[in-house]
Structure formats: structure tokens, C-alpha cells
Amino acid sequence: MSAVKKRVWPKVENIFEQQLTKSTVFLNKDIISAHYIPEKLPFREKQIGEVTQGLGAVANNAKPNNFFIYGKTGTGKTSTVKHVLEQLDDFVSKRNLPVSSCYVNSRSHPSKYKVLLKALRSFYPEKDFLGYSASFVYEKLLSFANENAAHLILVLDEIDKIKDVDELMYSLSRGNDELTSGSITIIGISNNLTFKEKLDPRTKSSLCEREMVFDPYNATELQKILQERCDKAFKEDSVTPGAISLAAALAAQESGDARTAVMLMQRAGEIADMDETMIVDDVKVEKAKASVEEEIILSMISTLPQQQQLVLYAISQLSLSTHGFTKVNGEVEKGVMFSGEIFEAYLQLAKKFDVRTITSRWFRQYINELEMYGLILVTSSGKGVKGQTRLIKLGFDAGKIKSALEKELMKAF
Ligand SMILES: Nc1ncnc2c1ncn2[C@@H]1O[C@H](COP(=O)(O)OP(=O)(O)O)[C@@H](O)[C@H]1O
Ligand SMILES: [Mg+2]
Incomplete structure (x- = not known):
């Protein structure tokens, strides 16, 4: 009997194996990866020391001051604060201190209610409190601090994304006054260098009890x-x-x-x-x-406030549709426009999207910020052209900016 020959298939490796x-x-x-937080943060020893010192009050059963941290993106603010929080959690659990912390990315929790809900859920992980009223959530948070005589540390990263931040800060400082034991401390972080100036004076003085700027590397x-x-x-x-x-x-x-x-x-x-x-x-x-x-x-575009997105949208639209700016010598510079034209185009857009319009003072402020982010270039026309006016040009491909904004604005409206 002849043996049945076993068929041998040519060995082809699975494409995932190949990839591996x-x-x-x-x-x-x-x-x-940009999400990774390294154990060591070179050149941030001083900042780590300051936050640690500020929060150190809890070791003496005292309320730490609120802290406001700001600086351009990528200067290590989030990493620094998360690093200190990890160390704090470790310290208080070893010593059995009544301290609880909660990190909130305000971009995902952009209102007073959402922030308080997120904090409450982190202190009561077994409940989800879905559908509870704002006042219940607020009271429950206060009673958690009170009953446990706990010092709560809330880190509000990208705090400028919270729509009603003035109300949030006001409620929390009133809450602190009501507490007979325990406390709530806010560490606010922002990439926006001018956010502080937009706050209600009361919020500003409460949030900025201590403050620190992170400089670029x-x-x-x-x-x-x-x-x-x-x-x-x-x-x-x-x-x-x-x-x-x-x-x-x-x-x-x-x-x-x-x-x-x-x-x-x-x-x-x-x-x-x-x-x-x-x-x-x-x-x-x-x-x-x-x-x-x-x-x-x-x-960066996706994180801009909606009004600023509309201003930038106006700029990208104009820069694709206008002929440009004619210089004194007759040369035409493409993609350059007057700030007045942009304001007009913005007003039209706001009307179209049915949103309230910002004043020209706010418009100037937004233009300054867009320049600071490098999204636009601003120059002065020099004397002679309509008096003295500001000339604006996009710092990046208009088509790409416009389509990115269309996606963002589509989500919002
Ligand atoms: N001093 C540092 N040492 C090592 N990595 C850093 C340092 N500062 C920032 N990074 C890294 O840069 C990226 C952005 O830092 P991040 O803390 O998110 O900045 P910010 O919150 O100020 O925008 C992260 O990947 C972070 O790990
Ligand atoms: Mg950050």
C-alpha cells in the first residue's frame, strides 16, 4: 500500500504576524507618544516644588489655596500637575489622610454641572448620579467633604473651556464658606494666556490666590x-x-x-x-x-471657542475669495485683507448661524489671540491706506483651515 502523501501548503504568514x-x-x-507622562520632568523641578508646597497644607489638615497655572501649550502644565497629584494620592493613602483629588479635563466636561458631576462620580465610584439636578450634585459634593472632613482637590485642566466658569467658582467659594469641616480647592490650568483677564473680578481673585506661569522651553x-x-x-x-x-x-x-x-x-x-x-x-x-x-x-482649531472659530472662518473664506491687497506700488499681495472687511464678514456669518455677535473690542481681542497662536499674521498697513489699519493674512493653508472649521461648526450647529 502506498502511503498517502500529505499535501504541504506553501507557508504564507498571516499579514498580522508579518506586521508584528x-x-x-x-x-x-x-x-x-504625546499622551505619555514621563516619571521625570526635567526643567520643571521648580514648578513641581511650588505646587507640592501649595498642596502640602493638607498634611496639617488645612485648606490649600486655589492655584491658577497658565502658559502656552506643550509647556508641561498637565504633566506637572498630574505628576504632583499621583504623588499626593500616594502620600495621603499611606498616611490615611482625608484628602481626595479629582482631575477633570474641562474640554470633555465644559460646564459647571458637568464638572461637579464628574467630581462627584469620582468620589462615589459606585453611583453614576445620572439625571440628578444641579443643586443635588452640588449639595452632595459639599456633604461628601463635610461628612468625611475631607479636603477635596479639583484640578480643572483647560478651565477656559467651562462655559459658566464664573458661576462654578462662585458656588465653590460659597460652598467653602458653608463647610464646617473639610474644604474644596481648585487648581485651574489654561493654555490661554488672556483667559484670566476675561474673568469676573471675584472669580479672578478667588482662582488666582496663587498663580504660576509656565514659560516655553x-x-x-x-x-x-x-x-x-x-x-x-x-x-x-x-x-x-x-x-x-x-x-x-x-x-x-x-x-x-x-x-x-x-x-x-x-x-x-x-x-x-x-x-x-x-x-x-x-x-x-x-x-x-x-x-x-x-x-x-x-x-488647535478644534479647541478654539465657537466665536473665535467664526472669526477664523470669516478669514479663511475671504482669503479664498478676495483678490488681495493692492500695495502703493500697485503690486497685489494675495490672501491679505483688512481687519474691517473681516469683521463685516464675521457679522454676516454670525447672522447666518444665528449666534449673538461679539463687539468690535472682543473682535480685536480674538484677532490678537489668533495671532498669538500663529494662525494668522497681522501687520499694519502703514499710513496712507484708509488711515492706519491692520492687515491680516492666514498663517496656514486657507482651504485646510476652512474645511476643518466647517467640520467643527457643523458639529455645533
Ligand atoms: N519637562 C518635560 N519633560 C519631559 N516631557 C515633557 C516635559 N514637559 C512636557 N513634556 C511632554 O510634552 C507633552 C506635552 O506636555 P503637557 O504637560 O501636556 O503640556 P501642556 O499641558 O502645558 O500643554 C507631553 O508629551 C509631555 O510628556
Ligand atoms: Mg495641558
């Missing part, structure tokens, strides 16, 4: 920060020193933003994996630049 075993420059890709600092992150995130010898110094220089030039720096290295690593060269050099960083820039600008 593909060579990569990363050792631990998470470490170079310079190129040398960013280089050191990146070096530490890259040493752990990438395989040995897969990143050239030139790549790190270029990423640091680019991010320092733009804004001193560590997030941009980290994203540049992450993207450069992905590019190296894609072309299987196994080396992240300055050429890869250069390639990463355009896509990181675009991602950052689009995410």
Missing part, C-alpha cells in the same frame, strides 16, 4: 527632554543626534512646545519603520514636520 515581526526602530512606542531644554524620552522609546543607536537636535530646534522655533518636539520624533520613527531603514535621522524629522504641523494646527 516587521523590524521597527521603537523599543516602547508609548514613551514617545528653549532648544537646549527640548533637546535634553527629547534625549531622555528617545533613550527609552527607541532601540539603541536607531536615533541620530542630528535628528534630536533638529526636532528640538524646530519645536523651539515654533513655540517652545514639548508636545510638538515629541510628536516630531514619533512621526519620524514611523517614517523610518515604513521605509525599513531602521534609522531615525534629520531627513526623517524634516519629512515629519509638515504632517505634525498640520495635525497640531487642526487640533
